[in-house]
Amino acid sequence: MSACSAFYGIWLFQHFSVTGLVLLAILVIVIIVQLKKKSVYVLVFLPVFFVYSYYDHTNSFSKLPQKQMKFSGKIKSIPKIDGNLLSFELVTNDETIIVYHKIKSAAEQEQLKKLSVNLSCVLKGKLEEPRKRSHFYGMDYREYLKNNDIYWILSTIEFGVGHCVKTKNVSFHDHIKAWRNKNINELESHFSKNTSGLMNALLFGYRDGIEAETLHYYQGLGLTHLLAVSGFNVGIVTYFLYLILVRMGFIKEIAYGLIILFLPIYIVLTGAESSIIRAGMMGIIVILVMMLRRKVHPVTLLSAVCIGMLSFNPSFAFDLGFQLSFLMTFVLITSIYVLKNASPLRLLIITSFICSIFSFPIILYHFFEFSLLSIPFNVLYIPFVSMLLFPISFISLLLSIFAPKVILIVNEIIEFFFYFSAVFMEKAQFLKMAVVLGRPAEWIFTLYFAGILFFLYRWEVTKRIHIVFIVPFLVVCFIHWGLPYANPKATVSFINVGQGDSILVELPYRKAVYMIDTGGTVSFDQEDWEKREEEYDVTKEIVLPFLKAKGIRHVDGLIITHGDTDHGGGGEFLLENIKVNNVFLPNKRKGNNLETLIETTAARKNINVVKLGKGMHWKSTHSLFFVLHPGSKESTSNNNSIVLWLKIYDHTFLLTGDIEAEAETDITNSFPKIKTDVLKVGHHGSVTSSTATFLDSVSPRYGIISAGENNLYGHPALDVLKRLRERDIAIYRTDEHGDVSIVVDKKRFKVKTAK
Template identity: 80%
Template sequence: MIFSGKIISIPKIDGNLLSFELETYDETVVVYHKIKSAVEKEQLNNLSIHLSCVLKGKLEEPQTKTHFYGMDYREYLRNNNIYWILKTVEFGVDHCEKTKNPSVHEQIDTWRSKKIKALENHFSANTAGLMNALLFGYRDGIEAETLQYYQGLGLTHLLAVSGFNVGIVTYILYLILVRLGVIKEIAYILIILFLPIYIVLTGAESSIIRAGMMGMIVLLIMMFKGKLHPVTLLSFVCIGMLSYDPSFAFDLGFQLSFLMTFVLITSIYVLENASSIGLLIMTSSICSLFSFPIILYHFFEFSLLSIPFNVLYIPFVSLVLFPISFVILLLSLFVPEAILTVKELIESLFNFSVLFMEKAQFLKMTVVLGRPTDWIYALYFCAIFYFMYRWEVTKQIHILIVMPFLLVCFIHWGLPYVNPKATVSFINVGQGDSILVELPYRKAVYLIDTGGSFSFGQEDWEKREEEYDVTKEVVYPFLKAKGIRRLDGLIITHGDLDHAGGGEFLLDHIKVENVSLPHKRKGNDLETFIETAAAKNNIDVVKLAKGMQWESAHSLFLVLHPGSKESTSNNNSIVLWLKVYDQTFLLTGDIEAEAETAIINSFPKIKSDVLKVGHHGSVTSSTPSFLNSVSPRYGIISAGENNMYGHPAPEVLKRLRGRGIIIYRTDEHGDISFVVDKKGLKVKTAQ
């Protein structure tokens, strides 16, 4: 199909992928274009916002939520009134032209885009990215690692243009106008007229819209010498924004912006007599406290360094980095050649700010609590409001008013250890395997395989800023969301990349008691690499072989394979039979017909309620004799959506259905969890 429309977001090129939002005559779509050559990439660098383009492609629905704790991309786009993704078949710069008679809004947007690119041309990617975040609210240019540093230390709010920026810009503009002899009332009017322009210049995110609207209303009230309580003003702005676009309510920036502003306004009585340093410490502490449950819900952890780093970085960013960025912007407008004389100093300053945060990561002061349940979430806010109320009444902080909050933290931390239920989760890692076993009362936690991302040979121009790592992006957040801080065992069924590719990452990022590998004379390169990484971290390595077993908390693990016979990597996979209460699971790695025959010969009476179908549903596995012997009720297939191998094979699906086995697939159901107790088991899926 052929589509025509106008580009309404700054085109982003990451490796061999171009993306932007396109406004057609009746709706907005997200466009993805795969770049075919370095020459084409160079040409596409000339794309800019508000060009009118014609392109050929096909529409696809955005992917729904495939992980229990991941983002629902379809819901995210729908909240922004976007319902389709357009994947191009044919597109190029020559398919675009400048928009005729652009509106004022479009002209401001275009100017913003040019200035963002100008800073990117003058400075390194990270320095320009931080400047553009502070000046224009554009964060796409910041390196992924730097964003993680800010997030890990609770500083991401400093990269969002907010009320502080509006206050500084308004104050500077007022001083300039007064110095020029403009009377106060006219100065107010000029600032009110400028603020909508500033909102557009800074990306029109919910936090800046809130700050800009409040600034305009305050100036109007001052002009007419009226009075309005700040909470009433905040409420009017909130209602106004939600009336205009109800989807603002689902935006994390909107939630945090209004909550923090409300909290600071209503905390005036505990802040009014504080010194400058005391005020900074108290406001940082209050904001950190109130954002605590929200941060936990989205990121599952918090940093003990958050408050001290906020105390350090709020003045540093606000009074040093932001003004310097503003001066650099002015230089780029009026004396661009002067930038060369200060470039090295500016780069050093911004790099130092990032380096300091990087070094702080090694302090390991992040506490993982997991995503709070609804009632824990409510208890956090009750405890926080109680703390603030008692602080305001007594004008002092003592242990009794802090105890309810600490108690909720303890309950949140300890809940898994009083839960009699076990959970076996098949994590959706695409074309790979990763299975999390949590025993009753969290007596032990085992991760069986890590998933892994395939890396195909690419030229330098094709490589993304940060290559997708399924272990880092899916498995590790899954563990953190569950509040898992250590693994009693990391079991690698065999050394294929899609099963063991994330082994080193996990060993470096989470405490592991021991690593288990298949018992054989010589491991492959990846198994040897994981064994070396375990030794580096002083972690014991256990070689599992047929007949080995261990028990824990109403649970029994029995190793069915490998035996003494050497075979292919797939047929040397560790096969585990797990019994929890009266429910059984057979976890088969990538075994094929040869290993299946060996298992039913050695364990002819082995049965299982749940079978992890071997080798992602390959036709070489799940033989009729094996399925007849195991006779499972459920069959779990871990495979990537539209994978190149054609997994699962139609013949295997036919065999499973023919025996009345209920099939769950990660490519269709996303994450799959079996919750086990004395009464039986229940299945939950992400989709």
């Protein structure tokens, strides 16, 4: 209860809301009822940590001047080279900054591979603030870095291996990190990328070396936690270290003392993430208690470690690993009556089930979906990883240190086990059975935990599982699933996809969902050495998660306004990764390569393809779609864009694709009475669009501009912005405001932005 009180004090400061106050009231009532007179000792942690979090927040700032151009410091993290990009953390003037260096040649890339932690470097560059969150459901990178006391990103102007030398007077802590870096590199030199990446994740908590595809496999099946160093690793290492020390003749007390000295070293070796700090600290305290022949309740021990870590760094409260680590440990400790006397297989199944169901709301909040196969796959993979891959990795590490030639003999056998693991994961993707529910609102989030606690409580009291116990939890799932279908409001969202367009239309009561353009990443010809391990795909990273976060499981219509990459480049990806009922393309004699590809993919998947032209229209509940363009006249790709006039209740939207002056004139001539409340400004605000005549004709109240931040095209043009302002049109830009959503009901609409 004390740890919960401290945690909530920090959380309430950062996420103050009405729902938060209601939950606070419930928490206070529960603590008072349960603890009565002792409740004051528990509740005092809440205001103390609320104030402490405020103090920590107000005193967290950078001491580096933004104008500084030259820096000297020590490399803190393992340098990572991904194609033509080098990145690492640098400590300068007792402050950590993220360094990004653009590699100019293959020869330079080879040279930069010599970099390692603890090297002292001098470099020139420009400090930039990390970007704020620009998506409703995306990670706030600036806040994430701030929680780790990082305030700047440095883009280099001058840097190379010659700018770095070995650091003098290296501390013991730095020696440990250097040894970790060396052995990570050793394993990478002896094994394939996939094998060494998994080994380094299991042994050192270093996951940057894992192939991106393999990591996606683990994430898709809810098995990512197996790639994190956790309490299990601490337990195994501690147990074997104890056996070795006793075999060497050390008495029990000295063995305990040496293990206590070793565990902080092990924490640093494995990356010092919150989950391993929790496990290591608990291990140290348990051994101390054993040495003093005392008894401490495990929950009290867990609470003390939690409060200690939050006292050291309140930002731990917002770390997903911290949340899951403490929650799962608490659940397993308090479920001891359910777990006792269980056979090993039954114990594995029960613990996997309990951990999966209790982490369900948190997983939904962060990833918007849940795999139904996570429990059976955990049952299969926990022993496989724990009893096979982890010991093999540890033995391989010992061989690389003491007998590297032996690795040549057993290499193929070791590679086989890890290859089998990857192939099995790949094949299992077809069975992952992910259920998309979307991000739960705060009150739904709370109801989930209430349903889960009721289920576990009844299970513990009755010593059996009955279907009735799980009914409240299933009811919450049904409410969460069905909420959009009971919502009379519609939402039109302009998703920030950088220099491109992507618009999501959700009609009232979720009667239909339309995706208008998908965004797309423009690729350039690169040499092999320049290519990133996984090229950034805006549709994969932004658009699809946006749909999942809203609980959208299928799209009624995918409308590609025209075949430019920044509008339809993600069309094929969406067709492969979400159910689509219809695909709409512009009606013209011959589509370009991208339009043809989308049409071919749709045909292969038996999806209906409709070519839209002027005058076509369709209705849905409380809404009307009317096609204003293209007509029969062939023109440029931009001027052949599909233009939609959308009416929801009594509010109208004009969605213009990339049309320019020529198409605008055609629209105003053909439909002189068309007016709109909201105009999606044509062609990202290009000077060739949004003419004065067109703006006067459609007379919008709001103008939405979809453009990339600091784009190379100068969008939106100053002349366009001037014309919009002269007509008192409220301007919203994705490059400045991030995602822009307009919520529509019968009487009014409300604009919301991510920034």
